[in-house]
Amino acid sequence: MSAPTSDVILDRMMALHPKIIDLTLDRVWRLLAALDHPERRLPGVIHLAGTNGKGSTQAMIRAGLEGAGKSVHAYTSPHLARFHERIRLAGALISEPALTEVLDRCYRANGGENITYFEITTVAALLAFAETPADYTLLETGLGGRLDATNVVDQPALTVITPISIDHVQFLGDTLAKIAGEKAGILKRGVPCVVGPQPDEALDVIEARAARLGAPLLVHGQHWHFHEERGRLVVQDETGLLDLPKPALIGRHQMENAAAAVVALRALGYGEEACVAAMENVTWPARMQRLKTGPLVAAAGEAELWLDGGHNPAAGEMLADVLAGLPPKPTHLICGMLNTKDVTGYMRPLAAVADSLTAVSIPGEPNTIPAEDTAEFAQQVRLGATTAPDVEAAIRKITADHPGARILICGSLYLAGDVLKQNG
Structure with missing residues (x-):
């Protein structure tokens, strides 16, 4: 054995x-x-x-x-x-x-x-x-x-x-x-x-x-x-x-x-x-990290692809502040969250800086919020939202309509971990 x-x-x-x-x-x-x-x-x-x-x-x-x-x-x-x-x-x-x-x-x-x-x-x-x-x-x-x-x-x-x-x-x-x-x-x-x-x-x-x-x-x-x-x-x-x-x-x-x-x-x-x-010399993945290589980056084409694992209202405020300070560009979120989090508190500040949100479920996580529910939370804070079966499908969906956009995958460290695995 x-x-x-x-x-x-x-x-x-x-x-x-x-x-x-x-x-x-x-x-x-x-x-x-x-x-x-x-x-x-x-x-x-x-x-x-x-x-x-x-x-x-x-x-x-x-x-x-x-x-x-x-x-x-x-x-x-x-x-x-x-x-x-x-x-x-x-x-x-x-x-x-x-x-x-x-x-x-x-x-x-x-x-x-x-x-x-x-x-x-x-x-x-x-x-x-x-x-x-x-x-x-x-x-x-x-x-x-x-x-x-x-x-x-x-x-x-x-x-x-x-x-x-x-x-x-x-x-x-x-x-x-x-x-x-x-x-x-x-x-x-x-x-x-x-x-x-x-x-x-x-x-x-x-x-x-x-x-x-x-x-x-x-x-x-x-x-x-x-x-x-x-x-x-x-x-x-x-x-x-x-x-x-x-x-x-x-x-x-x-x-x-x-x-x-x-x-x-x-x-x-x-x-x-x-x-x-x-x-x-500091490095710390999934903290407003720009992804530059890998299959998900290839799927994004000309779009910028970013990743962040923040998941509470304070993190949402920080992330909104970061996005507001970047060079102006249409910004689209891909978001998956756990049911233990204050979802609207996290999304509310992001609604002011994002053009849309595509909701996904977090693979393999029993406490994930279903994508449909996450999209409803986004709509409650007046952030236009749809769903996708997974992150890669969400990327392709966004880039089909907005090829030069900024895409930020966010909402959970567990989602961020899954993205890093997918992206090699």
Whole structure:
């Protein structure tokens, strides 16, 4: 009998708990103890939480640290095309043999006990990080913070909280204050935290928890500021002013993510060289990514093809802002979303900058909204909408009538992942 692949073990792990999300740390602590506590043996941890921007901010911090010659582990979720994307060991995506081995060890150590897929795979990542030399470990929370499976490190080197908005209300609460309370759960006694731009209601909660823990805060608008000047990013914090290239990631919201990454790097003791590398070397797929090669690009012909995985109202506003700042061109959306999202809240700002929307269902996702329903949501915000059986059919449908258009595929990271698989 051949040895199981990572996909086989991951499928087995899906069956260990009836729910996809069940927020508690009890099962994680049990498995970590069975594995001799790998979370206590990690290279210096930088822990990130937030509603929007934490993945991009993490990617820029990683680019900066690597630009300074440091080796960096990184954990992020969800993946787009392959699970391996979630675990980066000392700068490289985890190999198939290494992933299979660490998943198998965690599966056996768990002994068939109840545990969610995210919990056991997070423990696998921590185990891989603990056993591979590196200088830093970047951990992105999956959901919330206080009860997230990544929140098991007593003394990280630094924490970061990116902008908080309403999302995942069924798990985190239905007000900004409740959601901020969950995100602020990553704060640790005496550990500095970089805080990105926040609504007052969220910042009040973060500041109150930090005061109780004695966690020093570096808060946007108080301890650091940023602005764009002549096509460059200017960041000022308590160590001085830096004039930097704009980040390689597109959009005004990426400027605020970049500024937070710069403040984080400076808090860790790094200077201008690392900060420039953070701007110039960062890559992060499906964040307003221009697709330039592949079969879907070929299907688009003369049209521009873009991809974005944002999926909540704040992401819709950011995306609308990005589109408004691009050279004028008819813009047509291809959109698929999950039924756990505020669909009209996401679409409303986009209706002002898009000419049409073609709705698709997300392949293989049980929680996808049927294309017909997505089209109805678009029409409710006065965005003309039709449907298509899949993304390629939607592209061909749009380009038949608008050959030189800008096409943006959007609405879900799961849809973005499927697009990246299709496009090779």
